[in-house]
Amino acid sequence: MTHKHKLWAALGLLGCFHALVFFAGFFAPYDFAAHNRELAFVPPTHLHFVDAQGKIHARPFVYGQKNDPTNRGLDAIDSAQIYPIHFFSHGSPYQLAGIFPSRSRLFSVDDPGRLFLMGTDAFGRDQFSRFLYGGRISLMAGWIAASLSLLIGILVGTLAGFYGGWMDQILMRGGELFLALPWLYLLFAVRAALPLHIAGWQVFLLLVAVMGLIGWARPARLIRGVVLSAKERNFVLAARGFGGSDVHVIWRHVLPETYGVVLTQMTLLIPQYVLAEVTLSFLGLGVSEPMPSWGTLLASLQQYYVLSSFWWMFLPAVFLIPVFLLYYAAADALQERLASVPL
Numbered sequence: 001m002t003h004k005h006k007l008w009a010a011l012g013l014l015g016c017f018h019a020l021v022f023f024a025g026f027f028a029p030y031d032f033a034a035h036n037r038e039l040a041f042v043p044p045t046h047l048h049f050v051d052a053q054g055k056i057h058a059r060p061f062v063y064g065q066k067n068d069p070t071n072r073g074l075d076a077i078d079s080a081q082i083y084p085i086h087f088f089s090h091g092s093p094y095q096l097a098g099i100f101p102s103r104s105r106l107f108s109v110d111d112p113g114r115l116f117l118m119g120t121d122a123f124g125r126d127q128f129s130r131f132l133y134g135g136r137i138s139l140m141a142g143w144i145a146a147s148l149s150l151l152i153g154i155l156v157g158t159l160a161g162f163y164g165g166w167m168d169q170i171l172m173r174g175g176e177l178f179l180a181l182p183w184l185y186l187l188f189a190v191r192a193a194l195p196l197h198i199a200g201w202q203v204f205l206l207l208v209a210v211m212g213l214i215g216w217a218r219p220a221r222l223i224r225g226v227v228l229s230a231k232e233r234n235f236v237l238a239a240r241g242f243g244g245s246d247v248h249v250i251w252r253h254v255l256p257e258t259y260g261v262v263l264t265q266m267t268l269l270i271p272q273y274v275l276a277e278v279t280l281s282f283l284g285l286g287v288s289e290p291m292p293s294w295g296t297l298l299a300s301l302q303q304y305y306v307l308s309s310f311w312w313m314f315l316p317a318v319f320l321i322p323v324f325l326l327y328y329a330a331a332d333a334l335q336e337r338l339a340s341v342p343l
Contacts, residue, residue, distance in 0.1 A: 007333035014326050021135035025094035028129035029108050029115050033290045034092070039124035041310050045116045052079040060085050062113055083113030098136075119312035122300060131316050134292035138281075141208045141293075142274035146266055148212025149273075153219030154255070154262065160220070161227030162250060172224070175217035183214050184279070191285045204287050211276055219265045223258050230257040260338040267331035271324045278320070294320060 020027050047060040064081025089108045096102040109115045118127035160171040190210050191203070230236060236253045244252075274294075280286040281295020282302075289296065297316040300306045306313055 004333075004337060007330060007337055010326050010330035010333055014323075014330060017323060017326070018139065021132055021139055022097055024129075024132035024136060025096055025102065026104060027106050028126070028132045029091070029105060029117075030126040030129045031092050031094065032125070032130045032133035032292050034125065034129075036124035039114065039116075039120050040122050042114070042116055042120040042124070043310075044119045044312050044315075045114060047085070051082060057082075057084070059087075062109055062115055064113060081113075083109040085109055085115065118315045119310070121297075121313070122306075127297065127312065127315065130292040130297055131294070131319065134294050134297055134316075137204070137287055137291065137293035138274050138277050138295070139270075141204070141211075141277035142270040142272075145208050145212040145215065145273040145276070146269035148209065149215040149269055150219055150262055150266060152213070152216035153265070154223055154258065156216060157220040157223030158227050158250060158255065158258070161224040162231055162246070162254060164228075168224075172221070175220050178214050178217040181214055183211065183276070186210065186214060187276075187280060187285065191280075201287075203285075207280060207286065208273075208277070211273055215269065215273070219262075219269070222261050222265065226258045226261055227254055230254045233257075260334070264331050264334050264338070267327050267334060271327040275324070 024032075042065075045062050047062060048057075049060055050056050051061075061082050061084045064078040064083060085107050086109065087107050089105055090103045091105045091108050093101060093103050096104075107115070116126050116128065118131060120126060121130070156171050156175065160168040187207055187210055191207065231254060233253075236249060239249050239253050277286055277293065278295040278298065281293045282298050283295075284299065286295050287293045294316055298313075300313055301317075
């Protein structure tokens with residue numbers, strides 16, 4: 001596979017995954033806050049096409065559940081109860097893409113049937129629905145923090161590379177200071193300094209802003225190197241010779257040379273900041289319940305009995321691995337493509 005096909009394949013898969021998360025209300029069978037204590041730690045629901053009598057069904061179905069005192073109450077399968085899966089059905093109301101009111105869902109089952117593709121947590125909440133809704137928080141954190149870091153990095157790197165001299169020395173020495181900062185401990189300190197009664201979304205925005213503000217140094221150094229090279233190109237020297245102002249030369253001739261580095265850094269920084277948000281929420285420093293994020297989904301793994309008894313609670317972490325790999329594959333393919341373009 002050429003780097004071009006590799007890039008488009010990675011971007012296509014990432015686009016599909018982001019669409020699942022963005023339209024979580026449509027693809028999730030339940031609301032992220034819907035809970036039932038009697039359905040705590042139910043394992044993932046198995047889909048079937050062939051029933052216990054050997055009859056083949058045209059659409060997938062799930063079996064009902066019955067009380068079994070020896071098997072956590074509602075985990076036992078009742079093969080006499082069959083609930084077909086309905087596609088493009090109506091369920092509880094939600095806001096499509098967080099804006100438009102809707103009741104349409106891609107799939108669902110009639111009550112009292114249950115469809116838990118990733119099992120349930122300690123409160124009986126559907127893990128699959130919470131994984132999709134939680135992706136909004138975690139991916140938004142990655143995109144916002146990465147965008148903020150790159151905006152600062154572009155500004156600092158361009159000024160340092162284009163003007164050089166004392167400005168370059170001051171900005172790059174400041175960048176080295178930010179590179180040396182232990183960002184995790186800094187975030188701990190920021191969260192500890194906040195009042196306990198502060199709203200969860202305010203904590204989230206503040207921590208994302210801190211992540212973005214301390215992560216600009218590495219992109220700035222890379223952009224500075226590109227600007228140092230670009231400002232010596234013949235077309236840039238010609239533009240300055242014809243009287244072009246610094247702003248015009250930077251905007252029209254220098255900054256376009258940095259787009260490749262910016263895009264590559266964007267695909268690398270997003271998963272790093274997503275992982276940072278997951279870490280903070282896992283430790284209880286990010287968003288708080290009942291709002292889901294990928295970190296809060298994994299927070300229950302801090303309890304030993306969950307680790308040892310309920311394997312499906314690991315599934316959110318397992319599904320994060322291909323997402324990160326797709327981002328890094330896109331960055332690698334983009335870098336190969338840029339390297340193949342003649343200067």
